[in-house]
Amino acid sequence: xxxxxxxxxxxxxxxxxxxxxxxxxxxxxxxxxxxxxxxxxxxxxxxxxxxxxxxxxxxxxxxxxxxxxxxxxxxxxxxxxxxxxxxxxxxxxxxxxxxxxxxxxxxxxxxxxxxxxxxxxxxxxxxxxxxxxxxxxxxxxxxxxxxxxxxxxxxxxxxxxxxxxxxxxxxxxxxxxxxxxxxxxxxxxxxxxxxxxxxxxxxxxxxxxxxxxxxxxxxxxxxxxxxxxxxxxxxxxxxxxxxxxxxxxxxxxxxxxxxxxxxxxx
Amino acid sequence: xxxxxxxxxxxxxxxxxxxxxxxxxxxxxxxxxxxxxxxxxxxxxxxxxxxxxxxxxxxxxxxxxxxxxxxxxxxxxxxxxxxxxxxxxxxxxxxxxxxxxxxxxxxxxxxxxxxxxxxxxxxxxxxxxxxxxxxxxxxxxxxxxxxxxxxxxxxxxxxxxxxxxxxxxxxxxxxxxxxxxxxxxxxxxxxxxxxxxxxxxxxxxxxxxxxxxxxxxxxxxxxxxxxxxxxxxxxxxxxxxxxxxxxxxxxxxxxxxxxxxxxxxxxxxxxxxxxxxxxxxxxxxxxxxxxxxxxxxxxxxxxxxxxxxxxxxxxxxxxxxxxxxxxxxxxxxxxxxxxxxxxxxxxxxxxxxxxxxxxxxxxxxxxxxxxxxxxxxxxxxx
Numbered sequence: 001x002x003x004x005x006x007x008x009x010x011x012x013x014x015x016x017x018x019x020x021x022x023x024x025x026x027x028x029x030x031x032x033x034x035x036x037x038x039x040x041x042x043x044x045x046x047x048x049x050x051x052x053x054x055x056x057x058x059x060x061x062x063x064x065x066x067x068x069x070x071x072x073x074x075x076x077x078x079x080x081x082x083x084x085x086x087x088x089x090x091x092x093x094x095x096x097x098x099x100x101x102x103x104x105x106x107x108x109x110x111x112x113x114x115x116x117x118x119x120x121x122x123x124x125x126x127x128x129x130x131x132x133x134x135x136x137x138x139x140x141x142x143x144x145x146x147x148x149x150x151x152x153x154x155x156x157x158x159x160x161x162x163x164x165x166x167x168x169x170x171x172x173x174x175x176x177x178x179x180x181x182x183x184x185x186x187x188x189x190x191x192x193x194x195x196x197x198x199x200x201x202x203x204x205x206x207x208x209x210x211x212x213x214x215x216x217x218x219x220x221x222x223x224x225x226x227x228x229x230x231x232x233x234x235x236x237x238x239x240x241x242x243x244x245x246x247x248x249x250x251x252x253x254x255x256x257x258x259x260x261x262x263x264x265x266x
Numbered sequence: 267x268x269x270x271x272x273x274x275x276x277x278x279x280x281x282x283x284x285x286x287x288x289x290x291x292x293x294x295x296x297x298x299x300x301x302x303x304x305x306x307x308x309x310x311x312x313x314x315x316x317x318x319x320x321x322x323x324x325x326x327x328x329x330x331x332x333x334x335x336x337x338x339x340x341x342x343x344x345x346x347x348x349x350x351x352x353x354x355x356x357x358x359x360x361x362x363x364x365x366x367x368x369x370x371x372x373x374x375x376x377x378x379x380x381x382x383x384x385x386x387x388x389x390x391x392x393x394x395x396x397x398x399x400x401x402x403x404x405x406x407x408x409x410x411x412x413x414x415x416x417x418x419x420x421x422x423x424x425x426x427x428x429x430x431x432x433x434x435x436x437x438x439x440x441x442x443x444x445x446x447x448x449x450x451x452x453x454x455x456x457x458x459x460x461x462x463x464x465x466x467x468x469x470x471x472x473x474x475x476x477x478x479x480x481x482x483x484x485x486x487x488x489x490x491x492x493x494x495x496x497x498x499x500x501x502x503x504x505x506x507x508x509x510x511x512x513x514x515x516x517x518x519x520x521x522x523x524x525x526x527x528x529x530x531x532x533x534x535x536x537x538x539x540x541x542x543x544x545x546x547x548x549x550x551x552x553x554x555x556x557x558x559x560x561x562x563x564x565x566x567x568x569x570x571x572x573x574x575x576x577x578x579x580x581x582x583x584x585x586x587x588x589x590x591x592x593x594x595x596x597x598x599x600x601x602x603x604x605x606x607x608x609x610x611x612x613x614x615x616x617x618x619x620x621x622x623x624x625x626x627x628x629x630x631x632x633x634x635x636x637x638x639x640x641x642x643x644x645x646x647x648x
Contacts, residue, residue: 008494010503010505011494011505040492041488041489041490041492042488044487044488046333056494057494057496057505057506060492061492062336062487062488062492062493063492063493063494063495064333064336064487064495065494065495065496065497065498065506066329066359066497067329067355067356067359067497070325070326070329070355070356073321073322073325073326073327073329073330073333074329074330074332074333075333076293076319076321076326076329076330076333077291077293077319077329077330077331077332077333077334077335077341078333078334078336078337078487079333080291080317080319080330080334081291081317081333081334081337081339082337082338082487082488084488085337085487085488102322102323102326103322103326106321106322106326256312256317256319259312260312260315260317262312263309263312263313264312264313264315266313
């Protein structure tokens with residue numbers, strides 16, 4: 001199927017600003033689903049609120065655009081009630097880890113077979129540029145006019161500690177890696193997290209003097225490196241890309257089916 | 267005792283009613299005094315192939331059952347006041363997206379943590395107006411286990427009929443009280459199944475285009491129709507819209523589908539109303555003491571009657587007005603500071619003749635409490 005067959009043209013034009021990284025993520029996601037050959041009727045996309053959450057409406061899957069931070073809780077109900085469905089949850093950094101932080105760690109703890117994509121632009125874009133729990137110290141934001149003093153979460157470490165069994169990271173500069181990682185995340189049986197650094201030139205870039213969308217993407221090339229690379233040893237400040245966790249642990253829906261068998265025996 | 271008769275708590279009667287209605291997915295979070303509902307369903311649901319999940323909080327619990335309803339399941343969650351407060355955001359999402367689900371609130375003393383182990387009826391207005399935005403809601407209650415069972419079955423029926431969340435407002439007193447429940451034979455009570463679309467694959471399905479009767483046939487997630495569900499104002503495809511016409515029509519539909527059918531949705535019981543000079547209006551546990559007073563005074567020749575409300579929202583204003591038209595005075599008996607009293611005053615022709623008998627200290631209102639107020643109204647002194 002062609003990429004356009006996954007898009008609801010009726011929904012276009014999209015709401016994203018020129019240069020936004022989210023379109024690159026959506027494109028990578030479509031290619032992953034296409035390459036895996038998943039039937040669109042078997043795909044459910046659940047999202048919360050924010051720029052990133054609008055992905056769900058543009059795609060021709062069963063789509064559930066919910067409330068801020070709660071997408072993973074809705075998705076848990078969808079998945080557990082019908083485990084044959086593939087469940088993908090695209091989230092922004094505030095959606096996933098501020099208001100949705102509790103649902104994020106508990107979905108990871110259960111190891112329920114859902115793919116969470118954290119589109120990390122380090123800012124609340126839709127509301128106009130407030131700092132998020134992934135902004136980090138020193139960031140300029142409308143709610144941090146004297147620069148941010150809040151520490152940032154490390155999504156990879158948090159997901160790993162909470163029990164996610166597939167954890168990966170890449171950026172919108174590395175578009176092919178987006179497709180590759182999302183394919184592996186969907187195929188993985190258990191809770192998978194893919195963090196994708198995604199530029200917000202309108203709010204983050206402008207306030208923090210990171211230049212145009214192209215400049216921001218080039219910066220992703222410079223500040224990241226494959227996991228365990230020589231460059232990382234030389235420069236520990238570099239952000240690693242790749243798969244950090246890939247483990248086979250009992251998956252929640254499969255474990256629940258065992259409970260049903262046990263209960264039915266009486 | 268009949269083999270279908272059990273001596274159980276009100277919370278268990280709710281569980282039995284839900285299972286009878288076809289509940290097959292429950293998500294919840296422990297909270298007194300509703301926890302027994304979750305405990306029993308954790309055991310009972312997998313026995314019939316259904317699913318139970320304990321979520322991280324009440325917010326997630328309501329979100330999870332909305333997700334499971336979309337895949338075609340009959341769903342429920344149960345909580346008490348503080349948890350019900352947390353559910354308000356997802357409640358308005360279920361209203362806006364028209365997702366059938368049942369939310370049980372076994373009321374305890376509030377505000378805040380209040381008195382967790384004592385009864386109250388303080389969440390009546392929260393059920394109506396706790397969430398944001400104009401909307402209509404259905405909330406039901408009951409005073410004894412047989413009625414809890416039937417009202418629970420009806421909650422599922424109404425949720426499916428009107429594609430709406432339905433709230434069951436029970437209270438700690440009936441929830442924890444033990445008395446017999448006789449479970450009706452299968453097929454004895456009517457069960458409403460989900461109305462699914464007959465639109466074939468490849469034909470445009472409009473998930474949010476109401477039929478002439480106001481109903482909207484659904485399609486399960488995973489089935490052949492892929493559509494969008496959103497809490498934003500949306501058009502007939504479920505696509506976000508900020509068109510004034512779309513906003514107006516959606517809001518009118520959400521309110522009218524329930525408010526215009528208030529008389530049909532109204533469930534209530536009448537006791538000695540044929541010639542009642544004094545009408546008591548009560549519901550839930552308070553209705554038990556009210557009935558005691560009415561029957562006691564009838565023996566002494568006083569013309570008292572009781573209307574026991576089972577549908578609290580939409581409030582059956584027309585019915586209350588008609589039933590109270592010939593009464594000398596009306597007394598609302600409830601365990602709060604007058605939440606239904608207010609509605610009754612708005613409904614009747616002579617609001618100055620409507621009085622309140624209540625208790626707000628966590629103690630179950632007794633027939634003597636009601637009698638004392640009654641004597642004051644009658645000018646007899648306490």
